[in-house]
Amino acid sequence: MQSASAVREQVPVAAQTSHPRGLYLLFATEMWERFSYYGMRAILVLFLTKAMMMDKAFASKFYGGYTSLIYLTPLIGGYISDRYWGNRRSIVTGGLLMALGQFTLFISASNYGPAEGHALSHQLLYLGLGCMIIGNGFFKPNISSMVGTLYSPTDSRKDAAYTIFYMGINLGSFFGNTITSLVGDTGKPGDFRWAFLACGIAMILGTIVFNWGKTKYLHTPEGEQVGTTPASSPGVKGIFMLLPVLLAVALGILWLDSTRLNVIMPLLIISTLGIATLILSDKSLTSGDRQRVWVIFAVSFFVVFFWAAFEQAPASLTFFADEQMDRTIFGITLPPSLFQNLNGFFVVVGAPLMAMLWTALGRRGAEPPSPMKMAIGLGLLALGYLVMCFGVKDIQPGVKVSMFFLVGLYFLHSMGELCLSPIGLSLVNKLSPIKFSSLLMAVWFLANAAANYLAGFMSGLYPEAGKPAPHLLGFEITGIYEFFMIFVVSAATAAVILFLFSRKLVKMMNTIG
Known part of the structure; x- marks a missing residue:
């Protein structure tokens, strides 16, 4: 007998012309949430170094710890959603917590300075980020997994739907980065607070939009409401009592x-082993279900290499743009954080084109399988850093690099992201057994957690004039060229390995059992 997930992999539904309206509600909700997250992230490291007076190595590590926890807590939020709350309650709770976090950061940034003499401001910094961490844990896995529930199990439009949804993510990123860079990254440390205020307002708007349309638009093709409290839930009120405990734990780990x-990396490893044991030991899963779960874990491993390099954007690449790049165009000097906006712009422009490409190839039976698409994404990532290597090789001290090398990097990275991230989201949804759909979506974000932690560590290796050259595995990083070459080698190696194993992974995806 075939499992449900095997059937939905093998039986395509005839192409339909329009997507359900619920997709666009989730699109709008995610757009405002990503405005809030990416807008804050664009200026976070600059705020830490220029207002809170942290050195670059510490700020990079702090940033990596924060962003890794942002992607780790969806494990908890996904589990609570699956067993107790359902998607809808989790999304609203997460949205309100993230708004509270942004407003707390606004207060922190209103009295900025080094830890000595500004202890309360630094305490509020931790509290605000803690609220963001816990709120994202409830919000992120649930809004992503709800996209797939709007379609029938065999609907072939899911890849295109996740690409459209992903465009909402990057549209929010584009607007968020633009506004926070213009109002916060002005060269005046006191202005960072306005960026946090804008992000808090955006998060409130996203929560209101979702709450307004959830009953009207979030249903299956047959009209059944999705994301409601699970029928088997033992109760929902008791979970609210856990929120202060979860916040305290997050704050303790971050501090x-x-x-x-270092406690986060061991925690990531333990979480990976624990979640794998929990899912794979479930006796209700068929052998085919287990094969597909292994595929999710396998592709998630390769995703770590992608995001560890990609997430240099708000850290080392922003340091580079701030200090060693010519940012003047038409007589106007652009804020360094504004260049992160290129990613959102390129994805918004490229997402509909990519969705049409996959749909057109699918109709001709020539669409590459998901693991192959993800290998292409890793290859484009490596190529982006190779472009930067050409720009900085043999550069003399004091010489500024043309901004168009960084523009080229962001273009290639954005195209790689479109080949990997929305495809991965769709893959997880299609392969997940129904009872573990949100939890396995959280596994996808667990890979992001590991990658972001590594990104912070790698950014801490960014070479600085007047300081000893950093080392990695015995390799001395004497300049920016060597620093960028690390990402060329790691991403290219991962791309080749995933490409070679893609046929085996596709076979496992289609296992019947």
Whole structure:
């Protein structure tokens, strides 16, 4: 007997012309949330170094710890959603918590300065980021997994739907980065607070939009409401009592990892092993279900290499744009954080074209399988850093690099992202057993958590004049060229390996059992 997930992999539905309206509600909700997250992220490292007076190595590590926890807590939020709350309640709760976090950061940034003499401001910084971490844990896995529930199990439009949804993510990123860069990254440390205020307002708007349309638009093709409280839920009120506990734990981990010892990476490893054991030991899963779960874990491993390099954008690449890039065009000097906006712009422009490409190839039976698309994405990532290597090779001290090398990098990275991230989201949805859909979506974000932690570590290796050259695995990083070559080699190697194993992974995806 075939499992449900095997059937939905093998039986395509005839192409339909329009997508359900619920997709566009989720699109709008995610757009405002990503405005909030990416807008804040665009200026976070600059805020830490220029207003809170942290050095670059510490700020990079702090940033990596924060963003890794942002992607780790969806494991908890996904589990609570699947067993207790349902998607809708989780999304609203997460949205309100993230808005509270942004407003707390606004207060922190209103009294900025080094830890000595500004202890309350630094405490509020941790509190605001803690609210963001827990709120994202409830919001992120649930809004992503709801996209797939709007379609029948065999609907062939899912890849295109996730690409459209992904365009909403990057549209929000584009607007968020633009506004926060213009109002916050002005060269005046006191202006960072206005960026946080704008992000808090955006998060409130996203939550209102979702709450307004959830009952009217979020249903299956047959009209059944999706994302409601699970029928088997033992109760929902008790979970609210856990929120202060979860916040305290998140704050403790973030503080401990940034100031005392590394605890996040061991936590990531334990979480991976624990979640794999929980899912694979479930006796209701067929052998085919287990094969497909293994595929999710396999592609998630390769995703770590992609995001660890990609997420240099708000860290080392922003340091580079701030210090060593010619940012003047038409007599106007652009804020360094504004260049992160290129990613959102290129994805918004390229997403509908990519969706049409996959749909057209699918009709001709020539669409590459999902693992192959993801290998292409890794290859484009490596190519982007190779472009930067050409720009900085043998550059003399004091010489500014043309901004168009960074523009080329962001273009290639954005195209790679479109080949990997929305495809991966769709793949997880299609392969996940129904009872573990949100939890396995959280596994996808667990890979992002590991990648962001590594991104912070790698950004800490960014070479600075007047300081000892950093080392990685015995390799001395004497300049920016060597620094960027690390990402060329790691991403290209991962792309080749995934490409070679893609046929095996496709076979596992289609296993019947």
